[in-house]
Amino acid sequence: MAPIIEVTHLSKHYGRLRAVDDVSFHVEPGEIFGFLGPNGAGKTTTIHALCTLLQPTAGAATVAGYDVATRPHDVRRSIGIIFQDSSLDERLTAYENLNFHGILYHLPRAVRRQRIDEVLQLVDLAPRRHAIVKTFSGGMKRRLEMARGLLHHPKVLFLDEPTLGLDPQSRSHMWEYLRALRAREGITMFLTTHYMDEAEDCDRIAVIDHGKIIALDTPAGLKRQYGGGDRLTLRTEDDAATAEALQQRCRVSVERSEEGLRIALTNGHAGLPEVLAACPSKIVALDLHHPSLDDVFLRLTGRGMRDTDANELDQLRSFRKKWNLRT
Amino acid sequence: MEPAYVTSSWPSLGMIWWRDLLRFSRDQSQIIGSLSRPLLWLLVLGFGLGSVVTSVGGLTYPEFLLPGIIGLNLLFASFLSAISIIWDREFGFLKEMLVAPISRTTIALGKALSGSTIAVLQGGLVLAFAPLVHVHLAWGHLLATLGLMALLAFACTSLGILVASRTTSFEGFGVISNLIIMPMFFLSGAMFPVDRLPSWLAVLVRLNPMTYGIDALRAALIGIHAFPVWFDIGFVAGFAALALWGAVWYFNRTS
Incomplete structure (x- = not known):
């Protein structure tokens, strides 16, 4: 089968900062593919480029067979996205958020009603359908966002740090949903994470650091090759x-x-x-x-995941601040 | 071959419009604010200055002032509604719309329509005070007034969206919109007749779309006007088209 995501020599530069630097990979249909790396490694930038939110500086990418630069509209209707930060309207109810989404994705009324019931069941939010989102807990908002991402039956679901800020119980729940979903719908998932245990759940992982992919394999393969x-x-x-x-x-x-x-x-x-x-x-x-993926990362980069959590842009900013103080 | 993907933008446009109205209806403070602001201006300016200025063109000063206050309220409300674009960006909802299979033009147009609807609702509240200053409206005049208000609000909201899509923070928007709102209001003849001004002031007043909007409102509400009404409407409509085009163009380019 043809790859559902194909990325060739993709780069995104911000001035002198190379957020994504000549990255190539492909994702097979039905795969759970993970981007593992510290904050600021270029994970979110890659997702934004694949979701047509950012124009790449160089290189090309296709999603579901469509080029992100020339066919953004077709890419957009083939994908669902769960962003790192909430993108729900907190002043609306759960139902209104989903209904709004259904209309933006051109679902006819009857299909919309049926699917809203379906996805609310899936994420256990059916009893709260007419509650204002502002009253939801962090985990509930995440689940609602996931429901929304699935409403239009996307071929590819992008998840940017899907369990960031969730308690361990909600995290394992979320993974249950994701796996059940893959089993039922055969949906492809592309996720970014900086949690090792989350990366273990992926079929294949690309380890990314300083905007470059430094290794790409199954979790077992990575550990065999780089775990020592x-x-x-x-x-x-x-x-x-x-x-x-x-x-x-x-x-x-x-x-x-x-x-x-x-x-x-x-x-x-x-x-x-x-x-x-x-x-x-x-x-x-x-x-x-x-060997854990932590060992793999340590071997590959010479430092642990935890040491590298500072965002590169933040580093740049603090560097400039120091410099300003001296002059 | 895949079948052509034929979809209409109208439902999405309607939904973007409806969402902002829902949000507005759930925000009491905004509704109270939109009531108190014009009431204050009308009472303080109208009766305060009214004690010095006895009559303008045979009308009492509060009567003369009413169309100006409606215009001012539309201007403020339009810019406040345009803030919702910054609000959506700040709270992430803009991304939900940007990755949806709808055009940037639909988003900008939906925002301009919802903003001007809310502005007309807020501006319309001032009409309730008309009897207070002894302006009594026939149904025909009321409809004409509402139509003019919608046009003026659409022009102001489009300008507001153009500004909002260029600014990234609430603070920045506040500063820039004040730089635009204040001259637009004071140079519009909302508070004084525009036909006997010193020439340097008259030039500025005549370049201001608000001048013509308020002039048309005066024609509908109190029966006086300085310019032909068709010219008033044409000028405001032209400005609205230009501002909307600018807003859509800029929004398409930046996001």
Whole structure:
């Protein structure tokens, strides 16, 4: 099948800042595709370009077979978007927000009524349909926004940080909805996130940093390739003897550290029995660590996701402020 | 081949218009504000200045002032309604409209229509005070007045939207709209007759669309006017078309 999103050498520059820098990838129909990266990495800019809200500086992108630059109207009616910041009208009721959306997307009255009932059921907001949105909690607003994004049965659903600011319970609920939706409608989802556990739920992930894609694979594939393998931490009554024994008998690399011996294994579960059998001394403590996407990111960029949360534009601004103070 | 996608913009246009009316109806403070503002001007200016100015063209000063106050209220209300574009941008709702399969022109036009409807509703409230200053209207005059008000409001709202799509903050809009509203009001002859002004002032007054709007309102409400009514209407309509074109063009270009 032809890709539903195809991006070739896409760039978006703001003056000297390269928010998106020569990015290419494609998304298959029915896929849950994730953009993982710290704030300011270029995730939202990419989504805005794909949603026709931004003109790319260079390169091209097609969504549902339409070029975003030359056929924006066709792209717009093929996609649904859940923005990072709420874009509901809080002075209207849930029903009015949905009805407004249905009219903007040219749904006939009967279809509109039926679908509004449907999506409100889906996100558990049916009893609140005539309540003013201002009275909703953050999670409810998010769910209403999701319902609205689905109302016109888009082929692709874009979700920009869909669970930002939600409590863990609402987050897992939201993921349940998304998976159920994919199973039922076969809808393609393109989402951005800077939560590792959320990225784990995607079929494929593009890791993006400083506007460039630095790796693209399934979560398992990324961890296999960039996770640095499984790591066994072992503490025994005689670490020195154990280290020597293991290096000779199992041909594994062993490193001594404060927590005990660090043993690198290509496959932790399969390799563990052999290591334990070869161990000459009594084991005091044992920990098997599988690589996380955090490890992948650390390996790829040399820093953890948490260290890089400052927005690049903010950095630019604070730099300019400092400079102004000195002159 | 995919079938051609034929859809009408009218329902979307209607919805954009209706949404703003719904929002207005749910905002009590805006309704109260639109009532108190003209009442204050009419009473304070009308009866305050009225104690010095005894008559203008055979009319009492409050009578003479009524059309001007209606025009002023339309001008203010139109600009206030145009703020809703900035409001929508600030609270994200503009994005919902921008990614929908509708044209930028539909959005700008819908906003101009809703803004002028609300302005006419607010301006119309001043008409309720007409008996207070002894202006009594026949039905025909009332209809003519409402029609003129709609035209003037549409012109002012289009100008307001042009300004609003160029400014990104409420503060910026406030400053710029005051720079426009104040001269437009004071140079419109709302408070004085325009036929015996010093020439430098007369030039400015004659370039101002408000002058002609208020002149036409005077013809309908109190039966006096300085220019031919067809010219008044033509000037305001021309200005409205120009401002709307500017607003749509700018909105298309920037968002």
